[in-house]
Amino acid sequence: MSIFNNFKNPNYNNKIIIAGPCSIESYDQTIQTFDNLRKNKISFFRAGVWKPRTKPGGFEGLGEIALQWIEKYKSYWNNISFCCEVANREQTLLALKHGIDAVWIGARTTSNPFLVQEIADTIALTQRDLPVFIKNPTCVDIDLWEGAYLRFMNCGVTNLAFVHRGFKAYKETNYRNNPLWRYALQIHMKYPEVPMICDPSHIAGDSKYIREICQKANLYGYDGFMIESHYDPTIAWTDAKQQITPNELGQLLKELGNDMKNENEILLENYRKDVDSIDMQILELLRSRFEVTNRIGEFKRKNNIQVFQGNRFMELVNNLKQLNKIPESLIDEIWGSIHEESVREQNEIFMKKDEKTT
Ligand code: PEP
Ligand code: MN
Numbered sequence: 001m002s003i004f005n006n007f008k009n010p011n012y013n014n015k016i017i018i019a020g021p022c023s024i025e026s027y028d029q030t031i032q033t034f035d036n037l038r039k040n041k042i043s044f045f046r047a048g049v050w051k052p053r054t055k056p057g058g059f060e061g062l063g064e065i066a067l068q069w070i071e072k073y074k075s076y077w078n079n080i081s082f083c084c085e086v087a088n089r090e091q092t093l094l095a096l097k098h099g100i101d102a103v104w105i106g107a108r109t110t111s112n113p114f115l116v117q118e119i120a121d122t123i124a125l126t127q128r129d130l131p132v133f134i135k136n137p138t139c140v141d142i143d144l145w146e147g148a149y150l151r152f153m154n155c156g157v158t159n160l161a162f163v164h165r166g167f168k169a170y171k172e173t174n175y176r177n178n179p180l181w182r183y184a185l186q187i188h189m190k191y192p193e194v195p196m197i198c199d200p201s202h203i204a205g206d207s208k209y210i211r212e213i214c215q216k217a218n219l220y221g222y223d224g225f226m227i228e229s230h231y232d233p234t235i236a237w238t239d240a241k242q243q244i245t246p247n248e249l250g251q252l253l254k255e256l257g258n259d260m261k262n263e264n265e266i267l268l269e270n271y272r273k274d275v276d277s278i279d280m281q282i283l284e285l286l287r288s289r290f291e292v293t294n295r296i297g298e299f300k301r302k303n304n305i306q307v308f309q310g311n312r313f314m315e316l317v318n319n320l321k322q323l324n325k326i327p328e329s330l331i332d333e334i335w336g337s338i339h340e341e342s343v344r345e346q347n348e349i350f351m352k353k354d355e356k357t358t
Pocket of ligand 2: 228
C-alpha cells in the first residue's frame with residue numbers, strides 16, 4: 001500500500017496537500033511562512049533549496065543552510081513533513097542527511113534520464129521508502145515522465161506520485177505552462193494507483209488562475225495539490241507572481257472543499273430525480289397491469305374459469321429470468337407479490353358474481 005495514504009488529508013476531502021514557498025530565502029522567511037502555513041493542517045511543506053534556473057544569473061537557492069533551517073524548524077514541531085527538490089546525487093544525500101521527509105524531481109530533471117537514474121540509485125541505497133514526487137518534463141514527452149517513474153520502480157523505490165505542472169507553452173497563453181490535461185490523464189489512467197498531484201502554481205504562473213486550475217483538477221479526480229505559498233509573495237525572490245499567502249491558501253482550500261460538496265450535491269440530487277421519475281413510471285405501469293389482470297378477472301368470471309393458474313405464472317417468471325436483467329431471487333419476490341395482488345383482486349371480482357347470484 002502506498003505511503004501516500006497516510007498523507008491524505010481528511011480536512012480536505014482526503015486530498016494530499018503540499019504547500020510552501022518557491023524558495024527558502026532566509027531563516028525569518030522560513031519561520032514566518034511555515035508558522036502561518038501550519039494553521040492550514042497540510043500534508044507536506046514544500047521548499048525550494050536548490051533552484052534550477054533556465055538561464056544563469058538568477059537566485060539559485062541557498063543550498064545546505066536552508067536544509068539546516070528546515071531541520072531546526074522541524075525540531076520544534078511534531079508531525080510535520082518537509083519536501084524539497086533534488087536534482088543530483090549530492091543534493092539527494094544532503095537532503096536525507098538533514099532529515100527531509102520526501103523529495104520532488106523537478107521538470108527540468110525529469111527530462112534527463114542520467115540524473116533520474118542517479119537519484120533513484122542514491123535513494124534505493126540510502127532510504128528506499130522515501131516518498132518521491134515526479135514532476136512532468138517541461139516538454140510534451142510523456143515517455144520521459146513514465147520513464148522516470150519506471151527508473152525509480154525498477155530499483156525498488158516505490159512510494160511515488162506524479163506532479164502535473166504543465167508543459168512549456170510555445171504559443172501565447174494566459175497560463176505560464178500549458179496544462180494539456182489529456183497527457184496527464186493518459187499517465188493517470190495507466191497508473192491509477194499512483195497519486196496524481198496538480199501543481200496549479202507552475203501551470204498558472206499567476207495566482208489569479210490557481211483556483212480555476214484546481215477546480216479542473218478536482219473534476220478529473222486528481223489526488224492532491226502542490227501550491228506555492230509565501231508569507232508575503234510581493235517580496236518573494238522567485239516566482240513572486242504565482243505565490244499566495246498562507247491565509248489565501250486556507251481560503252482556497254475551504255472554497256475547493258465547498259465546490260466539491262456542491263458538485264457532489266447537485267450530482268446526487270439529479271440521480272435522485274431520475275430515481276423518483278422511474279418510480280413514478282413503475283407505479284403507473286403496475287396500475288395499468290392490474291387493470292389488465294382485472295379485465296382477465298371479468299373474463300374468467302363470465303366464463304367460469306378458475307382464477308389461479310399456476311402454470312401460467314411459472315412460465316411468466318421463467319421468461320423474465322431468462323432476460324438476465326435483475327437477480328432471479330428479486331424476480332421471484334417482486335412478481336410473486338404482484339401476482340398475489342392480481343389473484344386477490346381477481347378473487348374480489350369473482351366474489352361479486354357470487355353476491356349477484358345469491
Ligand atoms: C518549483 O517547484 O519551484 C519548480 C522549480 O518547479 P518546476 O520543476 O515544475 O519548474
Ligand atoms: Mn517555483
